[in-house]
Amino acid sequence: MALTEKYGELIQKTFAKYPDKRSAVMPMLHLAQQEYGWVSPEGIQEVAEICEMDPTQVKSIAGFYTMYSESPKGKYWLQVCTDLACALGGADKFYEDLKAELGVEDGGTTEDGLFTVEHVMCLAACDKAPMLQCNFHFEEKLDMEKMRKRLAEWRAEAAKAK
């Protein structure tokens, strides 16, 4: 029970918010994903024990919501909005160029394991298209020049972390 040991206080604080332990399942899945990089089978098991739920129920909840990743992702998970409002601002072309730059298909991960790219629906930043979220942080008003700079920064950051 790595999560309970490591995050006991946070878990108790989360429980205190709700009259029902089950309501903590979403925050706990977020916690598991942060800890392990994805919602792994062990993560599901731990969350089920924490929330006193059936693991299959936890799994179906994890499957319902798109932010819970049920397979390992790259260190930087790039979610590019190609929904209507962004597409009118050039998002489709931007996404094509980004995939070409990284040499991956939609949903793919670069060979070095650094970047996963995926197209997503509206992220509430339509006035700043093209845009994406990298590990759920907003990156807005992008073009390929700006993007190449960010990619280089992330590569440098990852190299430093090693």
Add this chain to the structure above:
Amino acid sequence: MNILLRGRDIPDLHKLDVYLKHGGYEGLKKALSMKPAEVIELVKASGLRGRGGAGFPTGLKWSFIPQNEPVKYVTVNCDESETGTFKDREIIETNPHQLIEGALICAYAIQATAVYIYLRGEFWDQGHALDGYIEEARKAGLVFDNIAGSGWSCPVYTHLGAGAYICGEETALLESLEGKMGQPRVRPPFPANKGGGLYGEPTVINNVETLTNVPWIMVQGAEEYKKIGTEQSAGTKIFCVSGHVEKPGNYELPLGITMRELLYTHAGGIRGGKQIKAILPSGGSGPIMRVNGNDDAILDTKLSYEDMAKAGSILGSASIIVMDEDTDIAWVATKAIQFFKHESCGKCTPCREGTYWLEKVCERIMANEAQLSDIDLVSNIAKNMQGMTLCALGDFAANPIIHTVKLFPEDFKKHIAQPSAPAVKKAAQPAPAGD
């Protein structure tokens, strides 16, 4: 005038000391000096209507909550996932305390046990920042225990979703908060009734923008609020303008200004001096409006709940997506249906199957591989979904098809497979328009 986006006029308004210096939490203190029922009457008298899309009168909604139930909740809807909508995000980033204050006034008015602010999971940074603002307010004695020395207590919590548009639908939101899949509930019972709300208790669900109006109304009074806007649509509204305009962004303006004023005076007109062709006034979900160029009288439509309905569309959440003359409306419809197919929760058959088939046929049309009869086919599938689904998403998904086919048939017909023309084999072509 900015009631909601005051953060544009006052630097650092998100900080509690700055907010307090500018009259912050005075509305709450005023409310606490009144009887709960009087607060509800005041909000009723202001004419405030829900900004989440349906425009339901806010005070009336609060008055449905039974007084004698011991446990009641307020849930704040910050799921903001409709295509083209980005107003609640600016509020929670730049004026978060006014939302917290508004939610507390609502909580006091219905004598709620707790407030939950439900944020879409992608508002990860914003949600954590909001936790910080709530903590600041707690230290100042403005939330949780003995609020502003009144003896009344109410906690305020945030809850992050995890990527599902349907959780903006109020009963799906409640399911999600209860730790379940975000699937809409069968009504009745309604959320305001025992058995229908959060954990089965009577619950008010209001949009972020709705509640952020409330502190201003408390301080300035219902009459002052009613002076802004139109007879049936009081107050200001944040219009989210995106697409082919020179200056996309949020514009807070009195309800009842014309579309022309919004798009040309404020949003800088159509990009590159082009002509306007169409407007989606409520993101992907409301009926599209056909505009035949920059001089079209439809641009004189007033942006109010009543005038937009008269013009055959809706004001909804006022996420106004603008398309210029080069835009292929069949492509727009395809984008919209791809959204709804992706976001259908799958609970009821007409929506699950309908969006699946609509996407398939629309993609066939975009690949220039469809027959003329496919245009009727999509209309028929969409019409068969209308009114047949458990929640409004089914109707939202039917709208972009029904109205685009009706108003822009030529844009669909040009994709119909010609035996001689080489077919372009690719689903959902990139925007042919100005990018």
